Amino acid sequence: MAEISPPLPARAYRPGHRLRTLLVTANVLLGVLLGALVLWVLSSSRQNHEERARATADSMAAMGGANVGSELGLVDAVLRMTINDLQRSGLGAGSRDQEVQDLLAARHRLLPGAEGFRLTDDSGAVRWGNLVGHANIPNVADRDFFRQARESTADGPVIASPVVSRVSGNWVVSISRPLVREGRFEGVLYATIRVDHFAQLFQRYDLGSRDTITLRMRDLRFVAWLSPGNAAQVPMGSTQVSRELRESLAANPSAGVFTAVSPIDGLERTVAYREVEGWPFIVLAGLNNEKFFEPLAMQARMLSLMAACMWLLSCAAAFAIYRVGRRELGAVRALEAQSRRTQILLRVAGDGIHIIDRQGHLVEMSDSFAQMHRSQREALLGRHVSSWDVNQDAAAIGAWLGRIRDGDRQRVEVQHRLADGHVIDVDLHWHAVDIDGQLLVFGSARDITDRKRLLHSLEESAARVRDLYDHAPCGYFSLDAEGCLVHVNATLQQWLGSAAVESHSRFSDLLQGESRRRFHDHFIELTLQERAPEIEIELAPPGAPRRVVRINATAVRDGRGDFLMSRTVAVDVTAQHEALQQVRGLLHDQSAMLNSDLVGMVKLASRTVIWKNTAMERMLGYGPGELEGADVRSLYARGEDYRHVEESAALRLGRGQNFRTDVRLQHRNGEAIWVDLSGVRLSDHETFWMAVDISAAKQAHEQITHVAFHDALTQLPNRLLLLDRLRQALAAAQRAGHDVAVCFADLDGFKAVNDDLGHEAGDQLLVELARRIAGSIRASDTAARLGGDEFVLVLTPVAGEEWRAVLDRLMQAVCQPVQLPASDVPVRVGMSIGVALSQGRLDAQELLAEADEAMLQAKRSGKHRVQLAAAVQALS
Numbered sequence: 001m002a003e004i005s006p007p008l009p010a011r012a013y014r015p016g017h018r019l020r021t022l023l024v025t026a027n028v029l030l031g032v033l034l035g036a037l038v039l040w041v042l043s044s045s046r047q048n049h050e051e052r053a054r055a056t057a058d059s060m061a062a063m064g065g066a067n068v069g070s071e072l073g074l075v076d077a078v079l080r081m082t083i084n085d086l087q088r089s090g091l092g093a094g095s096r097d098q099e100v101q102d103l104l105a106a107r108h109r110l111l112p113g114a115e116g117f118r119l120t121d122d123s124g125a126v127r128w129g130n131l132v133g134h135a136n137i138p139n140v141a142d143r144d145f146f147r148q149a150r151e152s153t154a155d156g157p158v159i160a161s162p163v164v165s166r167v168s169g170n171w172v173v174s175i176s177r178p179l180v181r182e183g184r185f186e187g188v189l190y191a192t193i194r195v196d197h198f199a200q201l202f203q204r205y206d207l208g209s210r211d212t213i214t215l216r217m218r219d220l221r222f223v224a225w226l227s228p229g230n231a232a233q234v235p236m237g238s239t240q241v242s243r244e245l246r247e248s249l250a251a252n253p254s255a256g257v258f259t260a261v262s263p264i265d266g267l268e269r270t271v272a273y274r275e276v277e278g279w280p281f282i283v284l285a286g287l288n289n290e291k292f293f294e295p296l297a298m299q300a301r302m303l304s305l306m307a308a309c310m311w312l313l314s315c316a317a318a319f320a321i322y323r324v325g326r327r328e329l330g331a332v333r334a335l336e337a338q339s340r341r342t343q344i345l346l347r348v349a350g351d352g353i354h355i356i357d358r359q360g361h362l363v364e365m366s367d368s369f370a371q372m373h374r375s376q377r378e379a380l381l382g383r384h385v386s387s388w389d390v391n392q393d394a395a396a397i398g399a400w401l402g403r404i405r406d407g408d409r410q411r412v413e414v415q416h417r418l419a420d421g422h423v424i425d426v427d428l429h430w431h432a433v434d435i436d437g438q439l440l441v442f443g444s445a446r447d448i449t450d451r452k453r454l455l456h457s458l459e460e461s462a463a464r465v466r467d468l469y470d471h472a473p474c475g476y477f478s479l480d481a482e483g484c485l486v487h488v489n490a491t492l493q494q495w496l497g498s499a500a501v502e503s504h505s506r507f508s509d510l511l512q513g514e515s516r517r518r519f520h521d522h523f524i525e526l527t528l529q530e531r532a533p534e535i536e537i538e539l540a541p542p543g544a545p546r547r548v549v550r551i552n553a554t555a556v557r558d559g560r561g562d563f564l565m566s567r568t569v570a571v572d573v574t575a576q577h578e579a580l581q582q583v584r585g586l587l588h589d590q591s592a593m594l595n596s597d598l599v600g601m602v603k604l605a606s607r608t609v610i611w612k613n614t615a616m617e618r619m620l621g622y623g624p625g626e627l628e629g630a631d632v633r634s635l636y637a638r639g640e641d642y643r644h645v646e647e648s649a650a651l652r653l654g655r656g657q658n659f660r661t662d663v664r665l666q667h668r669n670g671e672a673i674w675v676d677l678s679g680v681r682l683s684d685h686e687t688f689w690m691a692v693d694i695s696a697a698k699q700a701h702e703q704i705t706h707v708a709f710h711d712a713l714t715q716l717p718n719r720l721l722l723l724d725r726l727r728q729a730l731a732a733a734q735r736a737g738h739d740v741a742v743c744f745a746d747l748d749g750f751k752a753v754n755d756d757l758g759h760e761a762g763d764q765l766l767v768e769l770a771r772r773i774a775g776s777i778r779a780s781d782t783a784a785r786l787g788g789d790e791f792v793l794v795l796t797p798v799a800g801e802e803w804r805a806v807l808d809r810l811m812q813a814v815c816q817p818v819q820l821p822a823s824d825v826p827v828r829v830g831m832s833i834g835v836a837l838s839q840g841r842l843d844a845q846e847l848l849a850e851a852d853e854a855m856l857q858a859k860r861s862g863k864h865r866v867q868l869a870a871a872v873q874a875l876s
């Protein structure tokens with residue numbers, strides 16, 4: 001698998017983004033620059049405007065001050081000149097009124113701005129001036145200017161605050177001088193100027209609407225103002241002024257410029273003030289900033305608009321550049337992306353893509369091509385086709401390259417020799433393309449070596465399947481919707497008799513009788529349903545064996561569900577049928593066997609009867625079905641027999657062996673029944689048992705055994721049984737470490753009984769004495785009759801001398817009189833006994849002989865006594 005180089009990071013190379021950033025940044029900078037420029041220009045312009053406003057206001061204030069000053073100066077000059085004239089001419093008090101009146105009138109004419117020009121006497125009565133002839137001569141003694149002038153010692157005019165004229169009713173400002181002659185106060189000459197006159201003075205200036213020129217007293221009391229277009233009224237004498245004016249006046253009482261909002265009308269103005277030189281007045285010129293800076297605002301708007309237009313134009317230009325640039329960049333990027341896609345395609349392409357030039361040299365390839373050749377791209381680049389083409393040499397390849405033309409294409413299977421020498425099969429598509437006058441062959445090669453091998457393998461498999469199909473032990477065939485053969489394998493052909501099978505034969509025509517009818521129904525059902533039930537039919541073609549076949553069919557349908565054909569498997573079940581017949585016969589035989597009268601059979605599961613035959617029921621005395629479910633333990637005569645069988649059988653059956661034993665079962669009436677019992681294991685849970693009643697045989701055997709081992713007269717054990725028991729006792733005694741006493745007894749005087757009373761009486765006596773002997777011993781002891789009047793007792797176990805007590809008791813029993821039928825008087829016999837003790841010995845015959853010898857010794861010693869064997873005595 002070729003390693004694919006990772007894709008470039010998404011933001012690693014984005015020329016469109018960079019251009020956009022550049023243009024946006026440039027426009028932002030341009031916007032900032034234009035803004036700064038506009039601000040700078042406006043700031044400079046505002047500064048100029050402010051300077052101009054201040055200069056204009058200052059000029060107007062200066063001009064106003066000069067005008068007011070010159071007006072007042074003119075009035076004062078006329079007043080002074082008139083006073084001088086009055087002092088010199090002696091006019092005035094005591095003079096003719098007309099002369100004074102004329103003088104004043106003449107001088108009044110010099111003062112067009114003065115409303116009144118009058119002279120008072122020393123009492124304040126207005127005696128001369130333009131009020132002469134007035135009905136009521138006013139007195140101004142209460143006026144400030146009169147009092148100040150009368151008291152004034154300085155050679156200067158007296159200016160009084162505006163007052164309402166008592167003559168005209170107008171607000172006026174009065175300028176006065178005292179008339180003093182020869183040190184005596186004779187009156188006050190005064191001129192009154194209407195405050196409106198000052199406003200008229202200011203009208204000669206080109207004031208804009210909302211501009212103001214104001215005249216105030218030095219103490220800021222309002223006198224007059226001119227403010228075109230301003231309807232605000234200012235109370236006469238009002239000192240309501242801005243804070244800035246007070247501060248500026250405090251800093252410089254004579255002149256100043258500042259900007260302030262007027263407390264009168266609330267408008268912002270550039271205000272300049274000037275002191276009226278020589279007079280207690282200040283003139284304030286206020287330029288309405290809004291009005292004055294209107295051109296500046298206009299300029300600002302224009303500049304801003306121009307700057308905005310420039311900026312928008314710049315943005316539009318930038319956007320156009322961006323659009324064009326992006327289109328170009330998009331094209332470049334599309335080309336790059338195409339190139340990268342092609343490169344990646346070559347890296348990841350599954351097929352071996354490669355390009356060769358007209359000379360047959362490899363000029364480009366995908367990684368998979370190099371991998372297919374088990375080589376590296378660098379090693380293969382420039383190689384000639386002939387270096388790997390197995391089927392053509394360089395000359396043939398050259399000829400082929402010389403023949404092909406633009407647009408030629410072909411698909412061929414070729415063989416390539418790999419770098420490691422292996423040859424692979426290749427499926428090659430090539431396409432010749434002329435690019436810029438150069439013919440290139442584009443190839444797509446795929447390694448099909450494995451596919452060809454697989455195809456070969458599949459063909460072999462198909463052949464095997466075909467062989468299997470034809471020669472399988474099953475018959476295969478397909479029928480069309482009409483029931484005619486479409487496919488049939490060789491096996492079925494053989495079954496049908498090859499001659500009978502023709503193309504499109506109707507299959508049912510090859511059948512007879514019941515088979516034909518059954519198949520017909522089966523096929524109808526198959527055409528209607530997906531499957532049809534299995535059926536068995538008989539094939540009986542002429543010249544071929546009859547056979548029974550079981551057929552299983554599936555319907556094949558088209559996309560609409562219409563029946564196309566059947567797919568049928570036929571299995572030859574002839575042998576099964578025959579086997580079934582045999583099995584049925586066997587089952588019949590088996591049934592007969594299982595129901596035998598002689599052999600009882602049961603099947604057990606978990607020790608419970610789950611099946612039994614009649615013989616078993618009869619053997620155990622149960623009625624039909626009564627044994628079903630019975631616990632098997634209840635069928636045994638003795639519990640130990642059941643346990644013995646259970647343990648022994650479990651061991652053998654568990655090893656897969658059969659188990660057989662003779663055991664006593666219990667008849668329902670309580671009698672024990674000897675049976676020959678054998679069992680086999682059927683499964684983990686089930687066992688099968690057969691029982692043959694052997695009670696009769698067992699009884700006969702027991703009788704035979706009893707006769708063989710017992711004395712026929714007394715029924716005591718005979719010599720054979722005695723020896724057997726003696727040997728067992730000796731072996732046990734040796735293991736246990738105790739003694740066995742072997743006592744040989746012979747009756748004393750028995751012969752006389754026979755002789756006197758007859759042999760039969762002798763037998764009766766022997767029977768009685770045998771009974772007494774058997775009753776004198778323990779269960780572990782044995783009393784046997786050897787023959788005649790000889791008895792042997794085996795006492796085991798014995799310890800010490802305890803055998804003596806047993807024998808004493810025995811002798812007492814034996815010597816008791818016996819009443820025999822043949823005698824009127826009881827018969828008495830004695831008994832001589834020889835005793836041998838085992839003392840660890842095991843030889844029974846030796847001990848018996850030793851006891852016999854001791855018995856003889858007892859006889860010899862006078863009879864009816866017990867004699868211990870000499871060997872025992874010696875050992876003791």
Ligand SMILES: Nc1nc2c(ncn2[C@@H]2O[C@H](COP(=O)(O)OP(=O)(O)OP(=O)(O)O)[C@@H](O)[C@H]2O)c(=O)[nH]1
Pocket residue numbers: 746747748749750751752754758759760761762763787788789859
């Ligand atoms: N009735 C009868 N007698 C028998 C039988 N077998 C042997 N005898 C007799 O028993 C007698 C035994 O003989 P003895 O042992 O010599 O007789 P005894 O009189 O006891 O003599 P001692 O042993 O010397 O005391 C013989 O006469 C036998 O014929 C038998 O089965 N029945």
